[in-house]
Amino acid sequence: MPPPTRGLFVDPEFPPCVSSLVQRGGTPLSPLCDHITWLRPQEICASPRLFPENARLGIGKQGILGDCWFICACFALHKSQKLLHQVFPPAQCTWNEPGYTGCFTCRFWRFGHWVDVTVDDCLPCLGQKLCFSHCEDQGAFWLPLLEKAYAKLHGCYESLWAGQVVDALVDLTGGLVERWSLEDAEDIDRNKMLCRMLDLKNRCAISCSVLHSKEGAGDLGEFHAFTITDIQHGVTKDGQQLILIRVHNPWGRSCWSGAWGRDGDKWALVSKSDSAKFLYDLQDGEFWVEKEEFLQEFNEVTMAFPVDEMEYIQSIWTDCPLLHTQQLYGSWVKGQTAGGSRNNVSFPDNPKFWFVVREQSELYLALMQRPQSGISSADGTHRSQSRSVILKSTPLYAIGLHVWKVEKRRFNLQKTIQSPVVAGTASHSYDRQLHLHCELSPGYYLVIPSTFLRDTEGDFLLRILSSGPITLSEITSNQPKIKTSEDDVKGTWETREVKGQWKKDVNAGGSRNYPSYCLNPTIPFIVPSKAQLMRVTLKQHCQEKHCHAIGFHVYMDPSDRSLSPFVQEPRASCVPHSYSHEVSMMCDLSPGQYIIVPSTYLPNQECDFSVSISTKMERKSIESQETLGKILNEVSVVKMMK
Structure with missing residues (x-):
């Protein structure tokens, strides 16, 4: 029989109910809510404790919640006792101690300062087992309690479904985090990165990620984060140097059948004593990969900056304390x-x-x-x-x-x-x-x-x-x-916006380098006598990867409509054409009638665009005396029907 739990703290802000699990739905967690019960640790096991005696058994395992990114970041707390005490303050009464009330406090670094988050110890379960994160030693409860506090910070457990290791590491350390792409880096950068990983493996948390599946020996999943728990040098029987990296899958099950997996054939290359040393004490979900395998199979490495004994963040490249x-x-x-x-x-x-x-x-x-x-x-x-x-x-x-x-x-x-x-x-x-x-x-x-x-x-x-x-x-x-040049002149700005479109074989004439330039759209405007400055802005409305090179010219509009404006030289030109969402320039134009000709550099490039024509007029700004009116109460459709 579990001990009685009446009279213990129940968090009114984050109660043990569905609203703390999901709020918007749309994740695989939603259909399971009706089957989830909330139990305190003493109702789950006979001798609950915060931390395991063997630190290796405190490594995190993922449940049915997609928060591998958070679990991997929690490995940072294994590296520093001071950091662990910062995030999980010591001297909190646990289950077998006098003064236990059923509540725990955790701290997270949020937007510049540490904040306390207090929760009760009612934890989501399926049957009698934790259904979200847990430790290898399932009698240790520091991780599920920390996960609950982090879920409260985000609004509900469902909000932890997907994220970035880098963000969780910042929240847990208050420091800096480096993220390296293994795909874009050159060999010299990769070697430099691996050297730093070797130097810092005992002082900071290191994670790696698979962002898209590759052809390889292992089924590592996709969009998944892992923890690097060790890096070691090795030597083959014929004297070749090895770098072996121990990786932990938060799923807590074997997922790697590569050459250096538990039953891989490459272990025959090293002595039996060395292979036994590497394979001893492997936890569920842990496996070894060699450097080249690692670079081939993983897409990214994330590393938190170390913190020294004086609690100063250290440079990840020079070890210099940032005092x-x-x-x-x-x-x-x-x-x-x-x-x-x-x-x-x-x-x-x-x-x-x-x-x-x-x-x-x-x-x-x-x-x-x-x-x-x-x-x-x-x-x-x-x-x-x-x-x-x-x-x-x-x-x-x-x-x-x-x-x-x-x-x-x-x-x-x-x-x-x-x-x-x-x-x-x-x-x-x-x-x-x-x-x-x-x-x-x-x-x-x-x-x-x-x-x-x-x-x-x-x-x-x-x-x-x-x-x-x-x-x-x-x-x-x-x-x-x-001050910028336009600030030097007193007055008020008046802006007019015109929208248009370049269409292939119709009006996408390209730049003045091409005979088809005269097909481009023309936008007329007037410079009034009281105008002090003109600013013309051309924006293209497209996705970032599909930007065209854009620019524009301003011509005097001929009074004789039978004449083409293009026979004259432009009065202002925003060139060369630029691969930007927006190009703009100040125009010093005398009063009169003008036209703007927006263009892409190459002909027949289709896109929507808008041209803003801003005129700074010589007039005083209006000093508004209006005040905020009363809030209007919305009348519901149902009430109107009644």
Whole structure:
């Protein structure tokens, strides 16, 4: 008979019921909800405990929930006792101790600070067994309790169905995480990566992922994450060097029949004592692979940065402790600070930050966006704009980060951002957190975080971790304002937008290099006498991988309609044609009638487009005196029918 559980804590915010399991449905978990019961550990086994005596038996195994990414990240807590105590605070009363109340508290690093999450210990079960994560030693309950707290943090268990190891590692460590693609890397990069894995295997968590199935000896699944539990050197009987990597499948069952699997034929190449050493103490789901097999079968490696005894994050490349940390919050606001990428003329509108480097330093600049609420629909480990497959439909934006060195705090912004960066993301990516690694000399630096598309709203956290002293501050209105040319003129902007389409063999005439140029659409507009500035913006509406090279010319509209405008030279030209979603330029035009001719570089390239014509007029802005009105109560259709 299990001991009585009456009077124990039941979490009112995350109760043991269906709403804590699923909220939106759409995953394989939904049909099982009616069969799931909630039991406390003392109702599941006779002698429950938080941690097993043998640490190897504390390795996580996945249940029917698709959260392999989270279970793999939890391996980080095996590497550091201090980190384990940070995430799972010690001295909590357990089941056989006085003061046990049935509740436990875990901590997660969320958007810049550690937050406490308290849950009861009622755990989802099918029959008398845990149906989600559990340890190899099923009498240890630290992992299912941590998983429950993480599910509460996300709203329900179903929200953990699919994710990225990198995000869970950040939540559990509060640090930095490196992610390497094994597909794009050259051999020298792979060897460098494997060397770092060997050096750091005992100090940080390392995970690997299969993002798409390959032809090979093993059935590793697809969109699945694994834990690397060990890396060892080996020597064959004839003296050849080996690197063997021990991988754990959170499914907790054998899935590898390769040459170095438990019954593989390559073990005959090493001595019996060596093979026995490697095969001893293999847990369920663990297997060995040789370096070349590993590089062939797996697509990605994820590694958390180590933390030293003084709790400083260490550089993953130099082992140098990052002793100095600064962080600031910011926002991209539509129409104000959401300037988009460097493809847009509005890029300077993005939030801007100073940081000062006091001495030669190794730095990591990390940009984290605050994700909106969302739920995924497929088990997976990775989301990237440029690599592999998009697995989890979280509403993350493509973000980027760029850094310039400046001589003084007063400088020409336009000239600076057109100069080469000292560090920058190669492309905007759909990552929750990304970082730049650089070695910088003393001086002033400008940092601009951005989203790929302009007017994309969101909050972000900018962190700088450095081996030397630094100062980080935001450029605000209290500091010297950096003006663009259009800010120098007082007035208000009036904007007109025209939509159009290039159609093959109709009006997709291409650039002026081609005789068909005159077939392109023409958009008339007038420059009024009170106009001070004109800005013309051409946008193409297409998927990113199908961008055309676009540009435009502005001509004076001839008063004689029998004359072609193309016999004259353009009054303004936005060329050369650029592979961008958007091109724009300021036009200094005298009052009169004009036409805009948008074009793709090559003829017969089809696409929708829009042209925005903004005119800065010499008039005072209107000071609004309106206030927010009362909220209107919606009347339901049912009430109306009654």
